[in-house]
Amino acid sequence: xxxxxxxxxxxxxxxxxxxTTTRHEVLSAVLAAxxxxxxxSLVHGEGHDHxxxxxxxxxxxxxxVKALESLLVAKGxxxxxxxxxxxxxxxxxxxxxxxxxxxxxxxVDAEYKKRLLKDANAAIAELGFGGTNLTVVExxxxxxxxxxxxxxxxxxxxxxxxxxxxxKSAAYRSRSxxxxxxxxxxxxxxxxxxxxxxxxDSTARLRYLVLPERPAGTRDLSEAQLAALVSRxxxxxxxxxxxxxxxxx
Amino acid sequence: MNGAHDMGxxxxxxPITPEKNEPVFHAAWEGRMFALFNAVDVExxxxxxxxxxxxxxxxxxxxxYEKWLAALPQILIKSGMxxxxxxxxxxxxxxxxxxxxxxxxAEVATWDVPEPATTKKITAPTQLHVGQRVRARNLNPVGxxxxxxxxxxxxxxxxxxxxxxxxxxxxTQGLGDKQQHVYTVRFAARELWGDQASPRDSxxxxxxxxxxxxx
Numbered sequence: 001x002x003x004x005x006x007x008x009x010x011x012x013x014x015x016x017x018x019x020t021t022t023r024h025e026v027l028s029a030v031l032a033a034x035x036x037x038x039x040x041s042l043v044h045g046e047g048h049d050h051x052x053x054x055x056x057x058x059x060x061x062x063x064x065v066k067a068l069e070s071l072l073v074a075k076g077x078x079x080x081x082x083x084x085x086x087x088x089x090x091x092x093x094x095x096x097x098x099x100x101x102x103x104x105x106x107x108v109d110a111e112y113k114k115r116l117l118k119d120a121n122a123a124i125a126e127l128g129f130g131g132t133n134l135t136v137v138e139x140x141x142x143x144x145x146x147x148x149x150x151x152x153x154x155x156x157x158x159x160x161x162x163x164x165x166x167x168k169s170a171a172y173r174s175r176s177x178x179x180x181x182x183x184x185x186x187x188x189x190x191x192x193x194x195x196x197x198x199x200x201d202s203t204a205r206l207r208y209l210v211l212p213e214r215p216a217g218t219r220d221l222s223e224a225q226l227a228a229l230v231s232r233x234x235x236x237x238x239x240x241x242x243x244x245x246x247x248x249x
Numbered sequence: 250m251n252g253a254h255d256m257g258x259x260x261x262x263x264p265i266t267p268e269k270n271e272p273v274f275h276a277a278w279e280g281r282m283f284a285l286f287n288a289v290d291v292e293x294x295x296x297x298x299x300x301x302x303x304x305x306x307x308x309x310x311x312x313x314y315e316k317w318l319a320a321l322p323q324i325l326i327k328s329g330m331x332x333x334x335x336x337x338x339x340x341x342x343x344x345x346x347x348x349x350x351x352x353x354x355a356e357v358a359t360w361d362v363p364e365p366a367t368t369k370k371i372t373a374p375t376q377l378h379v380g381q382r383v384r385a386r387n388l389n390p391v392g393x394x395x396x397x398x399x400x401x402x403x404x405x406x407x408x409x410x411x412x413x414x415x416x417x418x419x420x421t422q423g424l425g426d427k428q429q430h431v432y433t434v435r436f437a438a439r440e441l442w443g444d445q446a447s448p449r450d451s452x453x454x455x456x457x458x459x460x461x462x463x464x
Contacts, residue, residue: 061318062278067339068321069281072289076346077330083284085357091273091280094361121363130363133414150257150397152297153313158361162283165275166267168313174259177399177452178442186265196449197438201257203395203455204293205414205431233267 095161098129099209100230102136102159104223107214116211124159132158137200138211139237144195145210146184146237148176149202156207160232167236177201187238210235215243250298250391251398253305258399258442279314286317290349291328294417298393299324373413375430377458381407383434384464385456392419396460400452404464405436408453416457424459431455 072078102124106113116123120134134156137145149155150173155163166172176183180197184190191197200208212234218226221244233239256262274280286296299320300308308316325331330349335342377383385400395417411431416424434456438446 065278074341082352086284087280125363171262174256178258199452
């Protein structure tokens with residue numbers, strides 16, 4: 001629903017919006033709520049009523065999160081079972097194996113591949129995946145695609161699960177658009193100068209998956225065996241799919 | 250907002266350090282934080298705005314889920330879901346929720362599966378078309394926007410009409426209707442970064458029509 005009564009989102013100079021005060025308050029609150037001893041040294045050091053940042057402010061995120069969860073449950077704003085289900089979903093159900101199935105299907109079924117590149121949402125729905133507004137971009141001998149989200153961490157959850165830490169890192173988000181070839185080299189991928197690099201900066205509403213090239217020597221593999229070769233990194237564009245161990249080349 | 254989060258093109262952020270066999274969550278609290286942040290009944294642009302309001306030095310230092318932890322109390326207070334006093338005390342003071350939607354287990358089960366077919370077709374007028382040369386407008390809103398700094402003022406070509414999507418900006422003034430076409434725009438790497446970039450390479454950004462003008 002549309003949130004109401006939200007004050008204008010103000011700049012950092014507005015004390016109210018600064019996290020320093022909040023961190024201090026939340027820290028003391030949640031330590032107390034979690035039953036931890038609130039000592040001045042744990043919270044902020046005595047006499048600290050100014051609002052400059054403490055880079056070394058001690059914190060125990062586990063306790064703070066626990067206290068926030070307790071508060072939201074007490075307020076009737078979240079259902080603990082739904083929280084458990086969310087965690088279980090992304091730890092055990094929705095992950096890069098989904099995307100690998102999509103890729104393997106595209107490799108063995110030319111008609112499926114056409115549908116996938118034309119309307120990825122309909123094509124992944126055929127395999128039971130959805131909920132992400134997806135576009136699939138194809139790597140070829142001449143074109144290499146790389147996916148990033150420079151502004152935050154947009155990623156195709158339905159087919160890749162939650163993004164790894166490096167995808168969300170400042171290093172990756174900043175450099176992928178200005179120097180993608182150095183990023184790829186860092187992942188061990190040296191592209192020839194005549195290969196075209198296309199970088200896709202994901203926005204909130206549209207997400208991207210790379211369809212990697214099928215490696216040589218995989219002609220005799222089954223769809224399931226092919227899927228087992230496809231890595232998350234290849235579907236993000238920072239790697240190629242390696243041939244199967246012992247595959248006849 | 251022209252904040253530390255708008256990172257495209259920044260330099261010297263160090264090496265990229267992938268972790269082998271990385272777990273989905275590195276600690277149990279990260280999973281709980283992920284779930285809480287996703288479960289609350291607040292639109293994503295407001296969640297993202299609050300993350301962007303984290304002071305830059307903190308933003309750059311904090312881990313991903315530490316940022317979510319810093320932002321969520323503010324989101325809850327600003328939306329009116331909880332009071333500052335409740336955050337401070339950790340105890341529920343005012344009455345329990347009757348106003349906001351509570352995410353259910355059944356709803357979570359629908360997240361990554363195909364949505365039911367809908368016959369509802371949204372339309373929106375547009376002045377742009379695939380193949381057109383466009384310039385990203387030089388806009389500097391203080392709220393959340395999906396117009397990265399590095400494309401502002403730059404000229405590219407529309408390669409695709411990505412359909413009609415809700416504008417994600419928290420300040421929509423001067424951007425047109427809330428529902429509008431999103432266009433995929435190809436920017437040549439040299440248009441963005443000059444001669445140091447490869448003449449072959451390009452960056453594609455999905456930009457709402459309100460961000461664009463004919464070039």
